[in-house]
Amino acid sequence: MLFSIMSGRRIHSVLVGLLCLVIASTICCSSSVGTSSILCLESERHVLLRFKQGLVDESNALASWKSEKDCCKWRGIACNNQTGHVITLNLCIFCDDYMYAATPLIGEIDPSLLELRHLNHLDLSFNDFGGMIPKFIGSLSQLKELKLAQANFSGSVPPQLGNLSNLHTLDLSWNEFLSSENIEWLSHLSSLRYLNMSGVDLSKVVNWPQSLSKLTSLIELQLSWCHLPDVNLRSLSFINSSTSLQVLDLSQNSLINSSIFHWIANVSNNFVHIQLSDNDLQGPIPAHVFTSMVSLGSLDLSGNLLEGGMTKAFQNLCSLESLVLASNQFSENIQDSLETLSCAEDTLESLDLSGNWFWGSFPELTGFSKLRELRLHDNTLNGSIPESVGQLSCLEHLDLFGNSLNAVITEAHLLNLSSFKHLDVSNNTALSINLSSDWNPPFQLDTLGMSSCKVGPAFPKWIQTQRNLTRLSLDNASISDSLPSNFWDLFSDLEELDLSRNKIRGKLPDLPSFPPGLITLYLSNNMFSGSLSSLCATQAPQLNFLDLSENLLSGELPNCWMSFQLLDILYLGKNKLSGKLPSSLGNLEAISVLGLHSNNFSGELPSLKNCTRLTILDLGNNNLSGKIPSWINQNLKYLRALRLRSNMFNGIIPFSMCGLTTIHVLDLSQNNISGALPYCFNNILALADDATYDIMNVELVWKGIEIEFGENLQFLRSIDISSNYLVGEIPQSITSMSKLNSLNLSRNNLTGKVPENFGNLKKLESLDLSRNQISGRIPTSFSSLNFLEVLDVSHNHLSGEIPLGTQLQTFNASAYMGNLGLCGPPLTPNCSGDGTTQVDDNKEHDNDGLINLGFFISTVLGFITGFWVVCGSLVLKSSWRYAYFKFLDDSRDWVYVKAVVYKAKMQERLRR
Structure with missing residues (x-):
């Protein structure tokens, strides 16, 4: 009986268990089917298709939006896998592997996006939508993440x-023309943890610190390049500010007021990363600012005007992994600085x-066992380098x-x-x-720089073991050797090579093709010989310099040269190249x-009209001939320096040359150019500015001396057309070239007067009008x-008086000599008259004629009189004649004796 009861209970338990399994499996199956069928x-789906209709998808990145019926798979x-509602719309180019290859x-x-009422995440970054951010986005109330970075x-x-x-x-960063005059609306975003408005113009938001302090949940704040106004933050209340x-x-904002440190110190003690680089912060770093930031791992204060030493502010930064203080005005013994970071x-x-x-000897660094990057360049360190630096086994980068x-x-x-x-x-x-x-070094470098160090005379063999080099700089390294025959094979990954300013020998044809990734090649100032024919066999499609x-x-x-489509700078000057x-x-x-x-080089210039990006064209000191081509002005709209001096160009200066409005340096000197200066010459230099551009060294005759200009070339405005065959007058319009620093029109056949308004050239530092046929007075405006x-x-x-100025x-009198009618200091003490009366040019010439004739007659009469007074006396009086010739004989004997005695003495000295 008992057995049967127990058996019945077991059967009941088994049945209950089986029933539960059936129910559970039914639920699971039901759930599974439901999920797969949602x-x-x-x-x-229709909302998304309407959204797509307003887009231009050139790379067909949204192809799945057409072929796939279920928009959840687009x-x-x-x-949402429960409801099927769209919760994410992510069209960020570059944000995943598939979209990375797409075009924006x-x-x-x-506006139909408003119907996606359950949208949580919207990311449209790195596209090109243009126009304003739609206001209706503010009605997508369920949004948790909004990213519109770099979307134009x-x-x-x-x-x-x-x-x-x-x-x-919220990420609105790097929309170049986006701005805001008031960011008080941010205070309503009480859940905001990440805010990036870098690149958004906030220059009119004077209360930006107060608005940001209300974001109590904020963890990350990015406001780089926002043109933030510089405000005093010392009086700011920090009640309810974000301590998280x-x-x-806040980099690249031109902040000056060092009270920003006060604001930072009071906002939060939980900082792990602070970047204030590229502002204009001045003075020493306050000692208290970082003392309580024990979690700070990265600090960047580079590109400011901070000074003094590394104060006690850094002493408690025990979690610091990266410290960047570059490009400031810190001055301290380097050893003391590192002790602050102990x-x-x-x-x-x-x-x-x-x-x-920073000054002093290179410091001991053995305690910094994890140091990977050490940049101490451009300081005033001296003395030796301790060998202990070789014990920093983690070191990867040393500058x-x-x-x-x-x-x-x-x-x-x-x-x-x-x-x-x-x-x-x-x-x-x-x-x-x-x-x-x-x-044999234990490392493989990718960058090696030993310029202006004592490396040579032989090309180091240990460098030849560094097969991963992408940049090798050994200019001015005292190398007087030939390169290894397999040089390019050894360094097949090179992108930049600088071996200039050595005495390296060899013929370029002995060097095989350049590495395919070579971008920059400096081999100037060496002793390479031979021809350049091997260049045609090179395969360097990336070569830029x-x-x-x-x-x-x-x-x-x-x-x-058609094989070098990316070549930006070509410099072959000062060789022995020839031909056309x-x-x-x-x-x-x-x-x-x-x-x-x-x-x-000889012959005429080939057409360079397709080289429309030319800023500097230097063909000086060759034997080029022909006329100056008109395409120089018509096609070279960005030309800053044109140097054709010391050639055999002929013909006139083309009228089109007046179109060189961006030119800084025009040198046509020492050619066979004739004709008159174009009356529109004042248009040259009209639009020239001080903007930076690609620089190579250009030799100019500056203030009478040939000087090689580099980066300073952009600040010069110089015209030199000396030593040609120019005729006619100096155009009056030339006096409106207000930016001109140097003008040389010497050694031509210019006539007429110097323009009266020459004093308008206020920035003129050098003026040479010598050896022409210019007449009239020196304008009084010269004194300006x-x-x-x-x-x-x-x-x-x-002619006339030199103006007082x-x-x-x-100036030396030689600056005025050769002008017979010119007077006054420094040429003469003064002028014969008061120097203020304007004399008619014809009268001046007449007076000059009378003076010249009178001078000639007086000279002839004086010579005749003097001749007959001396010779007549000798003829008429015999005693005088005898004494005269005796004097000549005695003088001859005396000279002869002196010469013989001197010769004997010299021979005696040589025998000794």
């Missing part, structure tokens, strides 16, 4: 975005103190260039640096590299600087040329 809502769409979507944001929005940020009370991420803030970026010895990985005034280190680098300095990738010790002129030829100037290269230029310039130079459509000066340092008006037909009387 599709996006048809209404929302690219960039995510749905172009169009407008359709413009106008004002709509304050309606403040209605998105659920928003925790961990990441702050708390971070076990954590510091990157230290950048470059571009300051010491631009100091005054006086040391010898040996294997001990590099012994254990197995992770080493980057070494630059350039511009330490007393630094020597003494590594044995058979040494080629400098082979100041070598011994000879022969003709090859006609294969090849026509394929005209295929260099990317060229901005072409320097072929100081060779023996206050910056004039060099003046030469000699050998003309100028603060500097005109200080």
Whole structure:
């Protein structure tokens, strides 16, 4: 009985268990079927299609929006797996692998998006929507994440975005023409944790600190390049401010007031990253500002005007991993600075103190065991480098260039640096590299810089082991050797090579093709010889900069320049190249600087009208001939320097030359140019500005001396057309060239008077009008040329008094000589009259004629009288005649005796 009851209970339990399994499986199956069968809502599918109709999808990135019926499976769409509502619309280009290859979507944001009432995440970054951010986005009340970065929005940020009370991420960054005059609407976003408005113009938001302090949940704040107004933050209340803030970026805002440190110190103690780089912050860093930020891991204060030393503010930063203080005005013994960071010895990985005034010997760094990057370049460090630097086994990057280190680098300095990738010790002129030829380094560098160090005379063999080099800089390194025959094979990954200013020998044809990724090649100022024919065999499609100037290269230029489509700068000056310039130079459509000066090129210029980006064209000191081509003005709209001096160009200066409105330097001197100066010459320099552009060294005759200009060229305005055959008058319009610094029209056949308004050239520093046929008076306006340092008006037909001025009387008299009618200091003490009466030119010439005739007659009569007085006396009086010839005989004997005695003495001295 008992058994049967127990059996019944067991059976009942089993049945109950089976029933539960059946129910559970039914529920699971039901749930599974339900999930797989849920599709996006048809209404929302139509909304998305209407949105797509307003877009231009050139790369067909949204192809799935047409082929796939279920919009939840479309690219960039995510749905709620319970309801099927669209919750994510992510069309960010570059944000995933598929979209990365796409081109930006172009169009407008359709208001139909409002019907996606459950949308949580909207990301339209890196597209091109243009226009203003639609106000209706502020009605997408369920949004938690809104990203519209770099989508080409413009106008004002709509304050309606403040209605998105659920928003925790807002990114409006890098929309170039987007601005906001009031960001008070941000205070309504109480859940906001991430805010990025970098690149948005906030220059009129004077209360930005108060508005941001109300975001109590904010963790990350990015406001780089916002033109934030500089305000005093010391009086700001920090009640209810965000103490949760961990990441702050206010870089590139031109902030000056150091009270920003006071604001930072009071906003939060939880910072892990602070970036205030590229502002104008001045003075020392307050000692208290970082003392309580024990979690701070990264601090960037570079690009400011901070001074003093690394104060106690850094002493408690025991979690610091990266410190960047570059490009400031800190001045302190480097050893004291590192002692301030002793708390971070076990954590510091990157230290950048470059571009300051730190001094003293290179410090001991053995305590900083995790240091990976050390940048101390452009300071005033001196003395030796301790061998202990070779014990920093984690070190990857070491920059010491631009100091005054006086040391010898040996294997001990590099012994254990197995992770080493980057070494630059350039511009330490007393630094020597003494590594044995058979040494095999434990590292493979990608960057090596030893410019202006003592590396040579042989090309180091240890460098030949560095097969991963992308940048090698050994200019001015005392190398007087030939390159290894397999040079390019050794360094097949090179992108930048600088071996200039050495005495490296060899013929370029001996060097095989350049590495395919080579971008920049400097081989100037060496002793390379041979022709350039091997260039045609090279495969360097990325080559951007080629400098082979100041070598011994000879022969003709090859006609294969169409293969160098990306070449921006070509510099072949000061060689022995000859022949005609090849026509394929005209295929260099990317060229901005072409320097072929100081060779023996001949013939006419090939057409360079397709080289429309040219800013500097230097063909001086050759034997080029023909007329100056009209395409120079018609096609070269960006030309800043044109140097054709010392050639054989002929004909007139074309009228079209007046169109060179952006020119800074025009040098047509020492040619065979004839005709008159165009009356429109004042248009030259009209639009020239001080904007930076590609620079190569250009030789100019500046203030009478030939000088090589580099970067300063952009500040010059110079015209030199001297030593030609120009005729006619100096155009009156030339006096309106107010930016002109130097004008040389000497050694021509110019006539007429100097324009009266020459004093309008207020910035003129050098003026040479010598050796022409200019007449009349020197204009009194010359006395207004206050910056004039060099003046030469000699050998003309100028007349009258030299104008009185603060500097005109200080020039040497030779500046005025050769003008017979000119008077006054410094040429003569004064003029015969009062010097103020205007004399008619014809009368002046008549007077000159009378003076010249009277002078001639007086000279002839005086000679005749003197001759007959002496000779007549000798003829008539015999005693005088006898005494005269006796004197001549005695004088001859005396000279003879003296000569014989002197000769004997010299022979005696030579025998001794």
